[in-house]
Structures are given as C-alpha cells and as structure tokens.
Amino acid sequence: MKRILPFVLIVIVLGAGLLTARYLQRSSSDSPASTLPAASVSPSISSLSPDGASEKEPGAVPPHAHGDPSAPVTLEEFGDFECPPCGMLHPILKDMEAQFGPANLRVIFREFPLVPTHAHALAAARAAEAAALQGKFWEMHDIIYEHQKDWHESFDVRPIFEGYAKQIGLNVEQFRRDITSEVVDRRIFLDGKRAHALGVTGTPTVFINGREIPFESLAPDKLKVIVSNELAAHPK
Numbered sequence: 001m002k003r004i005l006p007f008v009l010i011v012i013v014l015g016a017g018l019l020t021a022r023y024l025q026r027s028s029s030d031s032p033a034s035t036l037p038a039a040s041v042s043p044s045i046s047s048l049s050p051d052g053a054s055e056k057e058p059g060a061v062p063p064h065a066h067g068d069p070s071a072p073v074t075l076e077e078f079g080d081f082e083c084p085p086c087g088m089l090h091p092i093l094k095d096m097e098a099q100f101g102p103a104n105l106r107v108i109f110r111e112f113p114l115v116p117t118h119a120h121a122l123a124a125a126r127a128a129e130a131a132a133l134q135g136k137f138w139e140m141h142d143i144i145y146e147h148q149k150d151w152h153e154s155f156d157v158r159p160i161f162e163g164y165a166k167q168i169g170l171n172v173e174q175f176r177r178d179i180t181s182e183v184v185d186r187r188i189f190l191d192g193k194r195a196h197a198l199g200v201t202g203t204p205t206v207f208i209n210g211r212e213i214p215f216e217s218l219a220p221d222k223l224k225v226i227v228s229n230e231l232a233a234h235p236k
Contacts, residue, residue, distance in 0.1 A: 056197060057190075057193045057194040057196075057197035057198075058190075058194065059110055059190050059191045059193070059194035059195075060110075060111070060186075060187035060188075060190040060191050061190075063076075063108045063109075063110070064108065064109045064132065064137045064138070064141070065106055065107065065108045065109075066097055066102065066106065066107045066138065067097065067102040067103075067105050067106030067107055068102050068103050068106060069106065071102065071103060071104055071105055071106040072104060072230070072231060072234040072235070072236060073100070073104060073105050073106070073208065073209060073227055073230045073231055073234065074105075074106045074107075074108060074207075074208070074209055075093065075096070075105065075106070075107045075108070075206055075207070075208055075227070076107075076108040076110060076206065076207045076208075077089070077093065077107070077108065077109050077110065077204055077205070077206045078110045078111075078112040078191070078195050078198075078200045078203060078204065078205040078206075079109060079110070079111070079112060079203050079204050080112055080113050080114045080118055080121045080125075080203040080204075081113070081120075081121060081124035081125060081128065081141075081144050081145065081148070082113075082114075082118035082119075082120050082121040082124060082148070082152060083114065083118065083121070083203045083204065084148070085203070085204055085215075086145070086203050086204045087145050087148040089204045089206075089218055090142075090145040090146070092218065092219075092220050092223065093107055095220065096223060096224065096227060099224065100227060100231070104231055105227060109141060110191040110194060110195060111125045111128075111129070111187065111188045111191040111192070112191060112192060112195045112200060112203055112205070113125045113188070114202070114203060120151065120152070120154070120157045122188070123157050123158070123161065123179075124144050124151075124157070124161070125188050126179045126180070126184050126185075126188070127140060127144065127161040127164070127165070127175075127179060128140045128141050128144060129178075129183075129184040129187050129188060130165075130175050130178035130179040130181070130184055131165065131168070131170060131175065132187075133174075133178045133181075133183065133184070134170050134171060134174065134175070134178075136168050136169070136170060139168040140164060140165070140168060140170075143164045143167065143168060144161075144164065147164075161179075162175065162176065198212075199212075204218065206218060208226060208227070208230055209230060209234075213226060
C-alpha cells in the first residue's frame with residue numbers, strides 16, 4: 001500500500017492540474033470585457049467573415065438600420081442591451097452616424113442577448129422588438145441603453161419597460177401583447193442564427209462591410225479611422 005500511495009497522489013495532482021487549466025481557459029474565453037479599449041490600440045480589422053455566412057443566414061428581415069441602404073460603409077452590430085460595453089458603444093456609434101452621415105454610413109443592430117449571463121437581456125430585446133412593431137424600435141433601443149444602469153439590477157423589469165413604452169408614445173396594451181409574441185421571438189432567433197453563422201460569441205461584436213472589427217478597435221478615434229479608410233476604399 002505504501003508503494004502505491006505515491007502513484008495515487010501523483011495521479012490526483014495531475015488530474016487537479018488539468019481540471020484547473022481547463023477551467024481557467026474556459027473562463028478567459030467566456031468572460032466579456034468590461035470596458036472599451038484605450039486609444040493606443042492599432043485600428044486593424046480581421047479577415048473576411050466565413051464564406052457564404054451572410055447569404056445563408058441573413059438574420060431578421062428587414063434589419064433594424066439607420067442610414068441609406070446604398071451607403072458605401074455598413075456597420076453591423078450584434079448587441080446585448082444589458083451588456084455594459086454595449087452601453088458604452090451606443091453613444092460612439094451615434095457619433096459615427098452624425099459625423100459621416102446617412103449617405104456614407106449605414107448602422108444595423110442585431111439582437112444577441114447573452115442568456116443566462118445577463119438576466120434581463122432577453123426581456124430587453126423583446127421590448128425593443130415589440131416597440132418595432134409600432135414603428136419605434138430605435139426610440140426603445142436608445143432609451144433602454146441610455147437608462148441601462150436604472151434597470152440592470154431590478155428584480156422585475158416589465159413595469160420599467162412598459163414605462164419606457166408609454167414615454168415614447170406606444171400603445172402599452174399592444175406592447176404587452178407583442179412582447180411575448182411569436183413574431184418578436186422569431187426576429188431574435190433569426191438574428192441569433194446569423195450571429196452563430198458569423199462566429200459571434202460575445203457582445204458587442206461589430207462588422208464593417210462584412211469584416212469583423214476587433215473589440216479593442218471600437219474606441220472612438222480608432223473606429224473613426226477604420227470607417228474613413230473604408231470610405232476611401234469605396235468612393236461613391
């Protein structure tokens with residue numbers, strides 16, 4: 001027994017080490033970044049997205065978009081309304097829209113609620129899609145992001161989102177019906193299918209004309225350079 005004991009101990013230690021390594025590797029890949037990047041990072045963009053992914057999985061149609069469909073540059077964001085970095089990116093994208101104008105830049109928002117990581121992400125996505133059925137997606141999109149800290153830690157977000165619905169002029173009774181409708185769930189599902197086809201695993205994930213922009217390049221000055229370069233490469 002004394003001769004076997006050292007080998008048993010070695011096996012236990014090795015097993016524990018392997019389990020720890022796997023846990024740390026998984027945690028580092030799953031944990032979302034908590035802040036937007038510093039401005040010193042080079043504004044590079046990654047290689048083309050998977051071949052045919054855009055055509056095979058178009059996402060919800062029509063997409064929620066600002067800007068001219070014929071604009072030479074399209075930014076497509078996969079976002080989660082409860083994701084803090086998404087909340088930080090929201091005003092940056094609005095500034096990009098103002099700087100470049102709708103004739104040059106089109107911005108598309110895709111639903112990608114990170115469930116169960118964010119407890120209210122799906123409810124927020126449903127609220128935005130329900131507002132869209134009354135023609136006010138962007139109004140709900142903006143108010144949810146701008147008040148993210150107000151509802152993030154709430155136990156029940158339904159009355160809060162209903163309050164937003166009333167504030168932006170929606171028919172609240174219709175909003176309550178639509179928020180759990182098949183149409184709303186279908187749009188979220190289709191955007192999720194597109195996200196997975198493009199290899200999206202976290203939020204915010206942003207593509208420029210089909211190519212993924214690294215998270216660290218979403219800082220305002222870096223993103224402005226990337227959009228400007230893309231405009232120069234695709235003059236009207």
